[in-house]
Amino acid sequence: MKYLLTYLLCALIVSATFAQNPKSWFPDNQLTTVGAYYYPEHWDESQWERDLRKMSEMGFEFTHFAEFAWAQLEPEEGIYDFAWLDRAVALADKYGLKVMMCTSTATPPVWLVRKHPEVLKTHEDGTKMDHGSRQHASFSSNFYRSYSLKMIEELAKHYGNDSRIVGWQLDNEPYTNTDYGPDAQRRFREWLKKKYQTIDALNKAWGTNFWSGTYTDFSQINIPKHKQWGMNLYQRLDHGRFCDEETSSFLDDQAKVIRQDSNPEQWITTNYIPYYDARYIGQSKELDFITYTRYMVYGEHPGIGLKGYRVGEYSRIAMANDYFRPLSPLYGVMELQPGQVNWGTIDSQPLPGAVRLWLWHVFAGGSKLTCTYRFRAPIYGYEQYHYGIVGTDGVTPTRGGLEFQQFMDEINTLRAAYTGSAVPSEYLERKTAVLYDPDNTAAISQNKQTRLWDTESHVLKYYKALKSFGAPVDFIRDTMDFSEYPVLVVPAYQQMSLNTTDKLTKYVKAGGNLVMSCRTAHQDEFGHLWQAKHAEPIYDLIGAEIEFFDLLRSYAPDTIVTPEGNFAWTTWGDILNPSTGTESWGTYSGDFYAGKTAVTFHQLGKGTVTYLGADSNAGDLEHSVLQKVYKRLEIDVENYPPGVIVEYRDGFGIAMNYTDKPFEMPVPESKILIGEKTIPTTGVLVWEID
Numbered sequence: 091m092k093y094l095l096t097y098l099l100c101a102l103i104v105s106a107t108f109a110q111n112p113k114s115w116f117p118d119n120q121l122t123t124v125g126a127y128y129y130p131e132h133w134d135e136s137q138w139e140r141d142l143r144k145m146s147e148m149g150f151e152f153t154h155f156a157e158f159a160w161a162q163l164e165p166e167e168g169i170y171d172f173a174w175l176d177r178a179v180a181l182a183d184k185y186g187l188k189v190m191m192c193t194s195t196a197t198p199p200v201w202l203v204r205k206h207p208e209v210l211k212t213h214e215d216g217t218k219m220d221h222g223s224r225q226h227a228s229f230s231s232n233f234y235r236s237y238s239l240k241m242i243e244e245l246a247k248h249y250g251n252d253s254r255i256v257g258w259q260l261d262n263e264p265y266t267n268t269d270y271g272p273d274a275q276r277r278f279r280e281w282l283k284k285k286y287q288t289i290d291a292l293n294k295a296w297g298t299n300f301w302s303g304t305y306t307d308f309s310q311i312n313i314p315k316h317k318q319w320g321m322n323l324y325q326r327l328d329h330g331r332f333c334d335e336e337t338s339s340f341l342d343d344q345a346k347v348i349r350q351d352s353n354p355e356q357w358i359t360t361n362y363i364p365y366y367d368a369r370y371i372g373q374s375k376e377l378d379f380i381t382y383t384r385y386m387v388y389g390e391h392p393g394i395g396l397k398g399y400r401v402g403e404y405s406r407i408a409m410a411n412d413y414f415r416p417l418s419p420l421y422g423v424m425e426l427q428p429g430q431v432n433w434g435t436i437d438s439q440p441l442p443g444a445v446r447l448w449l450w451h452v453f454a455g456g457s458k459l460t461c462t463y464r465f466r467a468p469i470y471g472y473e474q475y476h477y478g479i480v481g482t483d484g485v486t487p488t489r490g491g492l493e494f495q496q497f498m499d500e501i502n503t504l505r506a507a508y509t510g511s512a513v514p515s516e517y518l519e520r521k522t523a524v525l526y527d528p529d530n531t532a533a534i535s536q537n538k539q540t541r542l543w544d545t546e547s548h549v550l551k552y553y554k555a556l557k558s559f560g561a562p563v564d565f566i567r568d569t570m571d572f573s574e575y576p577v578l579v580v581p582a583y584q585q586m587s588l589n590t591t592d593k594l595t596k597y598v599k600a601g602g603n604l605v606m607s608c609r610t611a612h613q614d615e616f617g618h619l620w621q622a623k624h625a626e627p628i629y630d631l632i633g634a635e636i637e638f639f640d641l642l643r644s645y646a647p648d649t650i651v652t653p654e655g656n657f658a659w660t661t662w663g664d665i666l667n668p669s670t671g672t673e674s675w676g677t678y679s680g681d682f683y684a685g686k687t688a689v690t691f692h693q694l695g696k697g698t699v700t701y702l703g704a705d706s707n708a709g710d711l712e713h714s715v716l717q718k719v720y721k722r723l724e725i726d727v728e729n730y731p732p733g734v735i736v737e738y739r740d741g742f743g744i745a746m747n748y749t750d751k752p753f754e755m756p757v758p759e760s761k762i763l764i765g766e767k768t769i770p771t772t773g774v775l776v777w778e779i780d
Contacts, residue, residue: 112379112419115257115357116458119508121740124449124498125152125190126479127425127464130178131162137484139181144480145465146185148491149498153187154461155179156245157262158224160194164241167201172248179254188256190461191249193344195238196224196262202237203227209234212271214317223472229267229340230274242347250352257357259424260344263383264360266368267336270313274336281332283308295616296324323536324617330532331369338373345376361424364410366546367531372417379418381459382410383425386448388434394733395750400441401772404733404748405550407448408557411455413526413565422459423452429477429490437475443772446493447746450774453501454737454744462494500764504742504776507763512741512779519725520561523575524553527567530585533617534609540641542661543705549581551709552607555716560728560736572597576725579716581607587615591627598631599695603723605716606632607702608639608664632701633672633692637665640681648680650688650704650711654718657711664703666690675700675715689715691722698723734769738779745775 116123126145130138145153155178156163164170182189203210203221209231211219219226227234249255286292289305298304303322305311314325345358357378362371364382372380386402393401414421426448430439452460467478467488479491487495531545556563556579564575568590572578578597583606591611598604611628613619620626625636640663642648647660652675666687668674676689689711690701702715720727730736733749745755747769754768757777765775 112357112458114355115378116420118511118740119505121501121504121508122453122457123151123459124149124494124501125154125188125459125461126150126494127154127157127461128178128466129158129464130155130174131159132468133466133484135174135177138178139184141466141480141484142178142181142187143185144485146187148479148487148495149502150465150479150494151186151188151498152190152256152459152461153182153465154190154192154259155182156194157192157259158194158197160197160241161199163194163245164199167205170241170244172245179249179252183254189254190257190259191245191255192259193238193242193245193261193348195227195242195260195340195344196264198227198234198238206233206237208271208273209237210271211267211269212274214270214315216270224262225265228269228271228274229336230269230271230277232273232277235340235343239343239347242344243351246348246351250348250356253355255356257359257378258345258348258352259381260341260358260360260377262361263363263425264337264341264370265363265365266330266333266370267340268333269336275313277336278313278329278332279308279311281335282311282328285328296322296328297618298322323533326536327529327533327617331529334369334373338370341370341374342376345374349376359422359424362414364406364413365528366413366526366549367528367535369528369532371414371528377418379420379422380414381422381424382414384410384423384448384452385425385427385431385434387427387438387440387444388431389436389438390434394748397441398748398750399436400438401444401447401748402440404451404735404746405554405557407451408455408735409550409553409565411452411457412524412553412563415456416564416566416570420456420458422457422461424461425463426452426460427490428462428464428479428494429488430475431477432473432475440490441772442489443493443770445490446497447748447772447774449494449497450744450776451735451746454735454739454746456739500776503763504740507742507778508740510741511739513738514743514779516726517560517562517738519576520559520720520727521564521575522556522561522577522579523564523566523572524549524556525568525572525578525580525583526565527583527585530583533613534582534584540661542641542644545582548607548609548661548705551706551712552579552581552605552716554709554732555713557735558713558728558730558732559716559720560730562737568593572602573600575602576723577603577605577719579605579607580610582609583611584609585613585615585617586611586628588627590615591631595631595694598697598699601696603698603700603719604631605700605702605719607712608662608705629669631694632690632699633669633694634687634690634701635667635669636703637667637686639664640683647707648678650676650706651679652676652689652711652714654714655710657714658707659704659711660707661705663688663705664701666701666703668692675718676711678704691719741779743775743777743779745769747771747773
């Protein structure tokens with residue numbers, strides 16, 4: 091319970107405007123709820139009742155309407171037609187399905203686009219998007235923002251007090267709004283003026299004395315050409331922040347309009363793709379909670395073993411769970427892959443059992459709802475060949491559909507066994523936070539120093555090690571409370587303010603245990619290098635100086651030597667000079683600084699600081715050092731193989747196997763509710779906690 095309350099406290103620090111206790115929407119004993127997208131406008135109305143009845147019979151508890159239906163909701167300017175949607179809502183209610191209502195702002199109708207072409211996004215090269223796809227309208231178009239809110243207001247007036255409508259989804263998979271049109275240009279200048287107040291403050295922040303870049307008035311500033319070599323890095327970074335804020339503020343505007351005409355029992359959310367350089371995720375303060383979209387098998391990730399691509403990369407759901415959960419009082423998954431997709435690089439069939447595995451993994455992280463795109467497989471349009479819960483005949487369940495049905499049956503088993511929210515004490519003792527700021531990732535991407543660097547891959551080396559320990563992990567921001575976490579990992583936190591450095595120091599002196607990685611605190615919060623020694627503000631914190639850093643060629647890796655083993659590295663290495671009393675846990679080998687320190691450990695106040703100065707090639711150094719830290723701290727950890735994930739929630743333990751080999755989980759037979767101790771590939775084991 092203390093663990094769950096920590097999640098809630100951290101979320102409230104990030105966003106304090108949630109309208110209602112989320113337990114009133116998703117009671118604890120419900121555990122989770124499952125739904126499916128349905129598009130009445132895609133099918134003959136004579137089939138609606140059959141489809142919604144089938145959805146209910148398979149165990150789904152809600153459905154999802156009107157996501158891309160603006161042309162049907164407003165067929166002519168100012169003429170609204172909700173009659174067809176009313177009939178669909180009535181049929182859903184007839185079969186016990188709650189309805190999630192969606193705003194259709196991802197797909198404006200053609201009459202709007204043709205009458206007001208200025209709503210279309212303009213690319214950097216001056217070309218415009220056109221009608222016929224989605225997300226082609228700009229959130230920076232003043233007309234588009236204002237007109238779309240009129241449509242949303244009408245929708246909210248019609249359904250805002252309808253008890254059959256459980257909540258609202260805004261837009262669909264909103265992402266960074268990048269537009270080079272005239273409205274975007276004006277709004278960018280206004281945004282800069284609001285942020286900096288004076289042109290002198292902007293010049294200082296951007297360092298415009300460099301290359302004669304000085305401005306004398308905000309009207310001189312254009313949207314930066316990102317493809318033009320040498321553009322001011324801080325101007326580009328601010329433009330990215332502006333584009334993200336255009337997205338988050340548009341969602342906030344939608345939520346405000348809905349809330350004026352809806353009752354508090356209806357929640358408001360949106361569904362994000364988990365981009366870890368996206369600042370808009372968690373930025374909209376008017377949402378009640380957030381959800382994410384996740385597809386696992388589409389040709390990009392090999393998984394584990396020869397056929398692992400049919401199961402997917404296990405960290406994709408794990409990290410999304412742990413990233414989204416602390417940003418919101420609760421989280422859900424709005425689109426979970428039901429089977430084969432049509433838009434990937436290689437659209438393979440998932441392995442039998444994979445869909446059910448993903449459902450359990452989403453649930454294991456704490457999700458309160460899961461929805462799938464889509465109930466019926468489409469027979470026309472861009473997403474032909476994309477699986478649904480039922481196939482193109484509209485009747486026959488797909489394998490993934492049957493796995494959704496199995497999962498929902500199994501959740502009913504857990505509901506019957508639910509007695510509370512117990513979590514093992516040893517699980518809580520391993521609780522770890524990762525300090526993460528997407529703005530840091532965006533800033534590093536602009537100036538990598540080596541093409542071999544990848545921030546997400548670097549973070550995953552620490553994250554995967556922590557999950558192998560069986561540690562519950564939260565990705566947190568520097569505005570949140572550090573004190574509830576015995577261990578705090580800070581990977582590649584390049585932009586770090588003195589306030590954050592001071593906060594970390596206080597955390598350690600009070601008894602916290604800090605693990606910091608290379609490429610941390612090189613710059614202040616404005617992205618400027620310190621007018622001091624390299625990364626000097628953290629020297630007292632880490633108990634060492636960073637003499638310099640080095641970057642190797644891919645064909646010439648070197649080695650870090652530790653008592654636990656030798657580890658190859660290539661991408662980044664901070665060469666350290668430990669202070670008196672600081673332990674050296676590893677040294678460089680193979681180049682002109684052979685024998686210099688790569689890893690340090692020292693005590694500061696009641697806590698400890700470990701600095702891992704290199705990014706290893708395989709993540710084995712990160713795993714070894716973290717393992718040594720936890721052993722030094724006398725925190726017991728597990729040793730799960732990569733691809734085995736174990737989590738606890740609501741009085742249940744859940745183990746999942748993404749590997750290509752069976753895994754034996756030491757659980758008493760008498761406690762097992764679902765599965766067996768020997769967990770096969772794609773298998774799931776669920777047991778009761780004492």
